[in-house]
Amino acid sequence: MGELISGAAAGAENVRRLRAYLDDLAAGGLALPVRQGRVNVSAVALACGFDRQVLYKNPTAKEMLAEAEAKLGLDRGDGEDAAEDEKPAVRTPDQRDRRIHKLEQENAALRAEAAGLRERLRRIRHVEEHMVETGRWVAPLPQSLGETGK
Structure with missing residues (x-):
């Protein structure tokens, strides 16, 4: 095969x-x-x-x-009815192709969001490890270093 x-x-x-x-x-x-x-x-x-x-x-x-x-x-x-026979043959994009394109765009957006969330989780784990090792709180990073302030 x-x-x-x-x-x-x-x-x-x-x-x-x-x-x-x-x-x-x-x-x-x-x-x-x-x-x-x-x-x-x-x-x-x-x-x-x-x-x-x-x-x-x-x-x-x-x-x-x-x-x-x-x-x-x-x-x-x-x-199919006779009225459709009288319509001019206008080439319209296939609905499935449009749906596939839309789903591909949504998939790309979700992948980007997931990558961002994985990076944020990695940073949070790093901060947690530091807190456990030192017993001290970590001050929030300034927004210029990538934190969103949330």
């Missing part, structure tokens, strides 16, 4: 998987899945077992998908 294959071999395998998926749809008389009036690339990629970027970057896969869209059409049976 962990064997490496060349980019060309991986591309050919992805095209083979896509062809098998599209053939299955055609054999079953099914259309391509739709999302916001266009082919749901994520659903196609998931069904084929590869990343959706393959359908954007692999020219053969991209062409096969376009041909299949013309030949098979789009599945409009899952709540």
Whole structure:
């Protein structure tokens, strides 16, 4: 399972998987899945077992998908209505990509906060050790040395 294959071999395998998926749809008389009036690339990629970027970057896969869209059409049976067909095709950023970006930003902020808290804990432990060893209180550090005054 962990064997490496060349980019060309991986591309050919992805095209083979896509062809098998599209053939299955055609054999079953099914259309391509739709999302916001266009082919749901994520659903196609998931069904084929590869990343959706393959359908954007692999020219053969991209062409096969376009041909299949013309030949098979789009599945409009899952709540899609005719009013959506009349909307102009406006490319909007994918909601999942926006959510991922937002979560990455929150994660970075939390990591920075955790690092700051670890540093503060290290300083507090150092002060506690000094107090235990000497039996004396330690005066608070001036704010110019990094203490927040809290």
